[in-house]
Amino acid sequence: MIDVRSLRNSPSEYYSSAEKRGFGREEIDGFFRLDEEWRSLVRNLNALRKQRNDFSAEIGKIVKSGGDPEETKKKVKSVNDEISKLEARQKEVEKERDQFLSLIPNILHESVPVASGDENNKFVRFSGTARVFKEDLENFRSLTEGNGIFELIEKRPESHVDVIQRLNIADLERAAKISGARFYFLKNRLVKLELALINYAIDFLSQRGFTAVSPPFMMKYEPLSRTTDIDTFREALYKIEDDDLYMIATSEHPIGAMLMDEILDPHELPIRVAGISPCFRREAGAHGKDTKGIFRVHNFYKVEQFIFCRPEESWDFHEEITKNTEDLIRSLEIPYRVVNVCSGELSRLNSKKYDIEAWFPSQGTFREVASSSNNTDYQARSLNIRYRTPDGNRYVHTLNNTGLATTRMMVCIIENFQTDQGTIRIPEALIPYTGFEEIT
């Protein structure tokens, strides 16, 4: 949620931010239309309530001195009738106004490229050595703006869909039989690889000052709606039928909401949390995309970075959490690029977002494996998470970035580390966690 006062003081800043994202003017226009009426209702109500309070006090005195308060009571009654009418109207107007308010997006950071469509995300940097099939070279060069380091390969690596079947490390058909598309049974060494990745990522982030937290896997509507936006509800979330509960789509949500309505001691900040949880996603907006394999699935595990910090530090922390994931991916020997996501592809919450995209040699392209967002005070305001300062309580800034999402990283490993024998090599850093060096 944005700051109402700031919106009233400088509407043009918000109009401009919305426009760059491809939003219309209707949310902000709607807000102002209703806010004006709301403020006028508040003024009138306050005056009427004062009348009632004064009359009531008078009645108290009359009763004490043994007089007859009936006349004054009648006056209060008529004031009260007026008050309830205005109150009903105020409630209505306020609800409608706040609906508009909740749709107004965060202010963009100045460095966000103004465009729409993922193809217009701005290339930031590349790291690693990509194995590139010759037919993909042109695409690779263009996606890395000539900065990509690569090794040409003669044949396109096998897709992970084929590999998992050949090596008998996942069963998608039977998962489809019992749960539908985009579900999977993992088997044998792929199960251990998943656990190894989780443990590796937790250790990696713990060493960088993050506290590991395993949150509830379901959340109530109210805290969840204060953590994310309506689009996420529509597209990502599973609802539990008989309870007011939603399956979490990411531990960002319970971790963020964990501190809602709290006032933090400034000495506690920054708070770095590594959330570890399964993530449940409907993938409602993804029909037809990545329909095979385990690249895009309805549940997976994710180790997530989340930071609560002082506002003046958040842009530094945004770079820090981005670097953390880059270092982690690099330690797994995976080539990747970082892009600055353009204005039209950001969520309402994001002031700025980097995507980290790994190279998938069989697909011949980069695909998103992590998403690093600075939500500034937008999320903290609706969650009401503040910290004490000498000048009063201020909202913290919140940031989040994927540390590691298991299914995507497994696909990444399967597609990047195929050997000539058709086995999968385990990256060096992971071997202490898997206990084996390849999947055969």
Place this chain on the structure above:
RNA sequence: GCGGGGAUGGCCCAGUGGUACGGCGGCAGCCUGCUAAGCUGUUUCUCUAUGAGAGCGAGGGUUCGAAUCCCUCUCCCCGCGCCA
């Protein structure tokens, strides 16, 4: 699931129908060489605001007037039941 107890400002706590007491902490000021102590004020949200209003877990109700009485709900604690 059943029974009992509870939720009051940043924190602690008083308050059985008359408009929220007090303490701690924070901040500002005063004061005595310094410090400590002490004294005074302040402390949440809303309203174009020298003034007002709201706010006692949430939402309803009774009343001229509700932290206080009634109803529904949420969460916490204790006991019982059930349970991996």
